[in-house]
Amino acid sequence: MDIVYTLWLRSLKRYVRSKSRIVGSLGMPVFFLLALGFGLNSVVQMPGDTGENYMQFLVPGIIAMSVLFTSVFSGIQIIWDKQFGFLKETLVAPVSRLEIMLGQTLGGATTAVIQGAFILILSLLIGIRFTSFTGFLIAFLFMTLIGIxxxxxxxxxxxxxxxxxxxxxxxxxxxxxxxxxxxxxxxIESLPEWLVPLTLIDPLTYGVEGIRYGLLGTSAIHPLVCLAALGGCTAVMIVAGALLFRKASI
Amino acid sequence: MTAIHVEQLTKRFGDFTAVDAISFDIRKGEIFGLLGPNGAGKTTTISMLSTLLEPTSGTALVNGIDIQKDQDGVRKSIGIVFQDQSLDEELTAWENMDFHGRLYRIPKAVREERIQDLLHLVELEDRKESLVKTFSGGMRRRLEIARGLLHEPAVLFLDEPTLGLDPQTRNHLWTYIQTLNRTKGITIILTTHYMDEADRLCDRIAIIDRGTIIAMDTPEELKKRVGSDVVTVTSPDSERIATEISAPWISGAEQHDGQVTIRLHDAEEHIAELIRSFGDHEYAITSVSIHQPTLEDVFLHYTGKTIREEEPGAADRIRMRMMGGRH
Incomplete structure (x- = not known):
């Protein structure tokens, strides 16, 4: 566990130091949120009569987007470690590759959740109101799962x-x-029918709907289904990542 | 006492045999050099001994531990400084050390004390809070050596430790390496394609070319085998000279790149006679020089070619520049 913590700590230190990366990777989600949110808010009529507007609907999606991009990117960053030699230093140490992989994953997930939290705070600042504190915790649970x-x-x-x-x-x-x-x-309810299966095999769908349930109290897919689907997918990804990383050459 | 025992160690990549059934033993406390040109199989050998590469066949024991049966055991007992830099530039010197200490599960109190001592040893104490990306090539190397020592390994591997460094820094590093070997009794195995480095540092040298060890002994013995003196003749007739020249005091002659290297005894005494015989044969002579045999002559003697030393190749230079200038 201490090895996982060591790798996690390194990710966090690097994250905190790379101010340009923090700001840079917030750029696109913020742009989406403001441009689409303000731009389409008045012209888009949400289906059903939940009373939510498009801006409210969009926020969970953009949070998920921010977590998605940051986490994929932080995972892929081990290529840098490979190219600039640091990976050798970790691989020649008497630790298992599984520990290295888990540390890297949790580090990446943590930074991704922090990036998502920035969007959440931003949306509070521009006047979005959410349901409850428990809802926040649920949203964070789904953000963490997306991140991992x-x-x-x-x-x-x-x-x-x-x-x-x-x-x-x-x-x-x-x-x-x-x-x-x-x-x-x-x-997703308003999509043409042939497209629905595609959205349903996309693990991020369950993450977005989960966050949406947490923040807005409503979702197109039952939150427990979301939890099961995303949780299962996360488990599969960890196993796949661990297996591939174990075989990775340096 | 044997620190490293290597037997018939072989590594193939597809059809290419990088290391071909090499065997050697390294005693405890020795500085052992693997000397050879780029691509001779030095790094591959080091990678196998440090468990980063699986051998195709053969066995090796590092500190008595089999490199294939107990990888973690080997890893705990060795330190390694890679040819390419392997520091995290976004972390400080201290954090790089601390990261290493945690990976090797050194308890906090011991870890902090040792980091302090080692940074003092490599004279980076006052830069310990600086990010590594602000460090020069020499400072990075010193930090990597300090890091390699943090878990007190019995054997330290140095893969081209002074590649791309300026002469002053190289000298400095050589002194460190010798001090480490003497004061801490650490067995050091280093690879190099610098003749002077091997000559100055190593107790014993294995000359490696195309994956095989072609000679192994102390630098002095290796040089003695070449002869007590060497006369190098530059001439357009070098091929004729190499085949035709003979005298009781000449022990051999090799031709390469328009030069003949003549191995002989008591060159000062026989030089006049040698020059006279050049005249008798009507060889065109551009220049003649006498010197004590160097490892360069040894290498030439065993392989029939000169080592491409002096400067790192173009790829190395670009890599060094990238490392130095990266943000």
Whole structure:
């Protein structure tokens, strides 16, 4: 456990020091939130009569987006460690690769949740009101699961990549589709029927709906289903990440 | 007492044999050098001994522990400074040390005391709170050596410890390495393609080329085998000279790149006679020099070619520059 903590501590120290990365990775979610939120708030009529407006609907999606991108990126960062030699230092130590992988995953998840929390605070500042304190805790639970799931996913990908060249490919063809299909920007009930199965195999959908339940009190998918689906997916990603990282060459 | 025992150790990558059935023993407290050109198999050997690479065949014991049967056991008992930098530049010197100490599960009190001592040893005490990215190449190397010693390994591996460093810093590092070896009794195995480094530091040297060890002995013995003196002749007729020259006091001659290296005894005494015989044969001579044999001559003697030393290759230079200038 102390080894996992050591790797986690390193991630956090690096995170706190890279101010430009913190601000940089907040840029896109904030832009989405403000542009889409304010821009579409008055023209989009939410289905049903829950009384929520589009801005309220959007906030959980953007929080999930922020957590998703930060966690995938932090997982993929082990490629840097590989390229700049630091990974050797950890791999030659008398510790198991599983411990290294778990530490890296939890470190990435933590920074991702912090990034998500920034969006949450921002949305409070622009006047969004949420239901309850318990709701916050539920939202954080789902943010944490998204963080762990996709940090492990990032490590799994990084274990297979030689350098950062494939990074853009992964971002455009894997991470953006995961975000786009998740119902972060639109209610999944109003999608054409042929598209629904795609959103339902996207693990982020359950994360977005879970956060939405926590913050707004309503969700298209039952929160326990969300918890089970996302939790299961997280477990699978950790196992996949651990297996691939164990075989990764340096 | 044996620190490292290597037997028929082999590593193949596909069709390419990087290390070909090498065997050697390193005594406790020795500084042992693997000398050879880039790509000779030095780093591959080190990687196998430090459990980063699985051997294709053969066995090796490090501190009596089998490198394949008990990887963690080997890892605990060795320290390693890699050829490429392996520090976290976003962390301070102290944090890099602390990270290492935690990975090796050194209790907090001991860890802090040792970090303090080691940073003092490598004269980085006053920079301990600085981020590593602000460090020069030499400072980084010193920090890496200090880090490699933190868990008090019995054997320290140094892979090209002074690659890309300026002469002054190299000298400085050599002194550190010798001090460490003498005061702490640590067995050191280093790889290098610098002849002077091997000559100055190593108790024994294994010359390695194309994955095999072609000679192994103390630097003095290796040089003695070449002959007591060496005359190097630069000439357009170098090939003829190498095949035709002979005298009782000449022990051998090798031709390479328009030069002949003649191994002989008491060169001062015989030089006049040698020059005369050049005249008799009507060889065109550009220049002649006499010197004591160096490891360069030894290498030439065993491999028939010169080692590409002096400067790191272009790729190394780019890599060093990237490391130095990275943010």
């Amino acid at each position: 799931c996709f940090a492990a996913f990032g490590i799994a990908i990084a274990s297979k990549m030689e350098d950062m060249h494939g990074f853009q490919l992964i971002m455009n063809f894997v991470v953006f589709p995961i975000f786009g299909l998740s119902g972060a920007l639109f209610p």
